[in-house]
Amino acid sequence: MTANPDEGEIVGAAPAPDGPVSVIDYNERIPNNVGLATDRKLQRALESWQPKFLDWWASLGPSIPTRDVYLRTAIAVGRDGWANFARVPMEQYRWGIFLSERNPGRTIGFGRHLGEPAWQEVPGEYRADLRRLLVVQGDTEPASVEQQRHLGMTAPSLYDMRNLFQVNVEEGRHLWAMVYLLHAYFGRDGRDEAEQLLQRNSGDLDKPRILGAFNEQTTDWLSFFMFTYFTDRDGKYQLGTLKESGFDPLARTCEFMLREEAHHMFVGTTGVQRTVERTAALLAAHHTDDLWEYGGIPLAVIQKYLNFQFSVSLDLFGSETSSNVASYYTAGLKGRWMETRRKDDHLLADATREVPVVRDGVITTRTVPLLTALNLDLRAEYVADCERGLRRWNRELEQAGLPHRLTLPHEGFNRKVGAFAGHWVSPDGELMEAADWERRSSEWLPAPADRDRVAALMQPHYEPGEFASWIAPPGVGINDLPVEYDYVRF
Ligand code: BYC
Helix, strand or coil, X not given: CCEECCCCEECCCCCCCXXXXXXXXXXXXXXECCCHHHCHHHHHHHHHHHXXXXXXXXXXXXXXXXXXXXXXXXXXXCXXXXXXXXXXXXXXXXXXXXXXXXXXXXXXXXXXXXXXXXXXXXCHHHHHHHHHHHHHXXXXXXXXXXXXXXXXXXXXXXXXXXXXXXXXXXXXXHHHHHHHHHHHHHHHHHHHHHHHHHHCCCCCCCCCCCCHHHHXXXXXXXXXXXXXXXXXXXXXXXXXXXXCCCEHHHHHHHHHHHHHHHHHHHHHHHHHHHHHHHHHHXXXXXXXXXXXXXXXXXXXXXXXXXXXXXXXXXXXXCCCCCHHHHHHHHHCCXXXXXXXXXXXXXXXXXXXXXXXXXXXXXXEXXXXXXXXXXXXXXXXXXXXXXXXXXXXXXXXXXXXXXXXXXXXXXXXXXXXXXXXXXXXXXXXXXXXXXXXXHHHHHHHCCCHHHHHHHHHHXXXXXXXXXXXXXXXXXXXXXXXXXXXXXXXXX
16 A cells, blocks of 8 residues: 555555544445435436436536446445446446534534534524535536546557546536535525436536636646646645535535545646656756657646646635635634634634735735635635645656756736736746736646647557656556556456
């Protein structure tokens, strides 16, 4: 078993359970650990949504036909033991509803209801806000599957293709998680929202997905790795705040989702790392930045992809100052990252924070009530986490004896939401005129020519143990299997 200390990710066999577990019943039409069989009305409602989900998966899920894939499926929800690995035909994957164990004594950890018992039902006054949070969260899950649907056609190896499909089935399950909450707790309008989650589609001009980054195309595997690194990481942080929610079913749902999310982070961190490793080896061997002819991706292009995905992911945190986030917090709906470990009053009524602002042609700060700055509080935690991966990637360059380094662009670069929207900031943080910025943007963001050259490298490699020229093989396989195992069969 191999643990990745940065991510808490386990890539080996599932450990034996050592805490309370609730076993998931796979004899049910919808596998679950929420006692669905005892609520006939809810069961019928979800069973009528299920075929629509399967139709959606068939038409907008992975487009490459496969016989079976070596996938991990949750079999029990407990502290540790929960994953089972097997070869599964993708269309027979058992999506289900899994919540972490209930802690009967749990109380609300922040806001005006601090110390009150966590809610098992939706409080009427917060119904609209909670529904909105669930819908935004739920909307991202199928969106990412849609964005990634053609990537199987150009997988750099069977190992990578398997990881893509693992991410996809889990995003599908995360959609189930939100749909369960909408059906179980929001009646008719929850059911309507659940329908809409399958009707909006990524990039659709008439019915796009709600958040910007989920309407961008994931055109190639470098984009995919950057997406799983930067955008899935937003997911990790947003789920972390919802895990603190006073609405207990949401908290328990997110807690379990976060366990699955760790694998997505792992795919991103190691995917970019292996790409950089290959680039570093080619750079060291050939002493030229133009690596295309050697089958590698130039570091400058990797940096452009990074700049793009980081900046669109920062937009996912909303504005630096937001009355929405203040009311979510005060109401006890959405907490802070690691809320329970924070040593303050968990009310934040008098606290303040500096937030960035562009004023009179300069980037400066202003002081606002902390409550309204909680999107920035979360974003700052996220950025610090992003830096950790960057250090890992830069170690590859260091170890190859190269002076080059990857960097995160300035928080104001390429932003469409918040204080920097409508301003033109370079990756170094220089405020520019729009025309100058536009003229230089192809130095900073992937230009069509860069994307074309990356796309040209994306040749599929479907022989076990074979890897594309632009990426190094991983150190270990999945679940203690060899790297050259046939993780996907056709
Ligand atoms: N695009 O007050 P503000 C994941 C809207 S990823 C478009 O600053 P707020 C995953 C905003 O809705 C995690 N619109 O925003 C990853 C508001 O509209 P209204 C997903 C945007 O509410 C990979 C207005 O602008 N989960 O799980 O404080 C693969 C004013 O905004 C955007 C969540 O996000 C945008 N980027 O914060 C698979 C958690 N940003 O109300 C999955 C749930 C803002 O005026 N969502 N707007 O009509 C939330 O907590 C909050 O809604 C947001 C925005 C953090 C998104």
